[in-house]
Amino acid sequence: QKEVEQNSGPLSVPEGAIASLNCTYSDRVSQSFFWYRQYSGKSPELIMSIYSNGDKEDGRFTAQLNKASQYVSLLIRDSQPSDSATYLCAVQRDDKIIFGKGTRLHILP
Amino acid sequence: SAVISQKPSRDICQRGTSLTIQCQVDSQVTMMFWYRQQPGQSLTLIATANQGSEATYESGFVIDKFPISRPNLTFSTLTVSNMSPEDSSIYLCSVEKGRTEAFFGQGTRLTVV
Numbered sequence: 350q351k352e353v354e355q356n357s358g359p360l361s362v363p364e365g366a367i368a369s370l371n372c373t374y375s376d377r378v379s380q381s382f383f384w385y386r387q388y389s390g391k392s393p394e395l396i397m398s399i400y401s402n403g404d405k406e407d408g409r410f411t412a413q414l415n416k417a418s419q420y421v422s423l424l425i426r427d428s429q430p431s432d433s434a435t436y437l438c439a440v441q442r443d444d445k446i447i448f449g450k451g452t453r454l455h456i457l458p
Numbered sequence: 459s460a461v462i463s464q465k466p467s468r469d470i471c472q473r474g475t476s477l478t479i480q481c482q483v484d485s486q487v488t489m490m491f492w493y494r495q496q497p498g499q500s501l502t503l504i505a506t507a508n509q510g511s512e513a514t515y516e517s518g519f520v521i522d523k524f525p526i527s528r529p530n531l532t533f534s535t536l537t538v539s540n541m542s543p544e545d546s547s548i549y550l551c552s553v554e555k556g557r558t559e560a561f562f563g564q565g566t567r568l569t570v571v
Contacts, residue, residue, distance in 0.1 A: 383559065392550055392562040393501070437500060439560070444489060446552075446560050450500040 352376060353440050353449035361455045368425040370452050372438030375419065381441035382414055384423045386434045387451065393437055397423060428456045460485060464551050464563030471541055471570050478537045479566045481551030486531035491552040491560070492524070501550065507534040541570045 354373050362368040370384075381400055385393035399405045399412040399421070411424040421440075425432055435451040461484040471477050481490065489508065493501040504524055505515040513526035527535045538545050551563040 392565045395559055395561065398559050445491070445503055445506065446554070447503070448501040 351449075352442065352447045353438055355436075355438050355449040355452050357450055358453040359455050360452055361457055362428050363457050364428055364430060366428055368428045368432065368454055368456070370423040370425075370436050370438075370454065372421045372423075372449055373419055374421065374438075374440045376440065376442055377416075377419065379440045379442060382412070382421045383439040383441075383446065384410075384412060384421075385437040385439060385448075387437060388434045393448075425454075430456045430458050432456050460487065460553050460555050460561045462551060462553060462561060462563035464566060466566055467564055468567040469569070471568065473542050473570055475541055476537055476539045477541065477568060478535050479549055479551070481534045481536070481563055483532045483553050487553040487555070488531070489554055490528065490534045491554075492526065492534075492536045493550040493552060493562075495548040495550060495565075497547070504536070504549075507536075538568065541568075543570045546570045 352375050384397040386396050387393045397410050397412040399414045402414050402416055405412045409426045413422045433456045435453050437451045438449040439446045463482045465480050491506055492504040494504055495501050503516050504519045505513040507513045507526045507528040509528045509531050523539055525537045546569050549566045552560045554560050
């Protein structure tokens with residue numbers, strides 16, 4: 350089992366709708382979880398971090414963490430064409446951050 | 459956050475040669491990380507660069523192929539040695555700030571011909 354798993358997509362969402370991105374992880378002792386956005390040809394950019402169970406909201410983004418289910422998700426409300434990118438889920442393991450393969454999100458104008 | 463300058467931004471190299479990538483951070487950081495991102499793939503951690511000690515390599519990566527220097531708390535280099543076309547990739551430097559949040563340099567796009 351991969352340490353961090355994501356559906357590679359592409360996930361197509363109409364503009365203005367909610368995009369839902371999901372991630373599962375295998376290491377139960379992980380305590381820190383991250384979502385990165387990566388535009389084509391660019392380096393990853395941190396958009397959300399979450400450390401405790403529940404929801405964390407920042408503008409149009411909401412991260413959700415369920416440690417019992419080893420599940421992390423990212424919701425993007427009022428999706429915009431500029432949200433089209435690859436979203437990488439990442440999990441801390443010891444002193445390292447392990448990345449999933451990413452989900453390609455395409456917002457349809 | 460952190461401002462990370464990485465260079466070169468891209469290079470085309472002949473097989474059998476070596477390339478050294480530099481990473482400069484605008485503040486002191488304890489740990490620096492080097493990742494590889496092959497086309498269409500996610501980031502794979504190559505090694506952790508520790509100041510004052512040898513780098514710690516992940517499974518599948520060895521010091522002879524990817525020697526790393528960390529002379530101080532703001533700078534690190536990664537060398538890709540004896541390159542082959544399979545080494546064509548994007549190489550990324552990363553640092554952690556705050557509660558392990560990682561920030562990335564612009565990346566080095568390497569093509570080996």
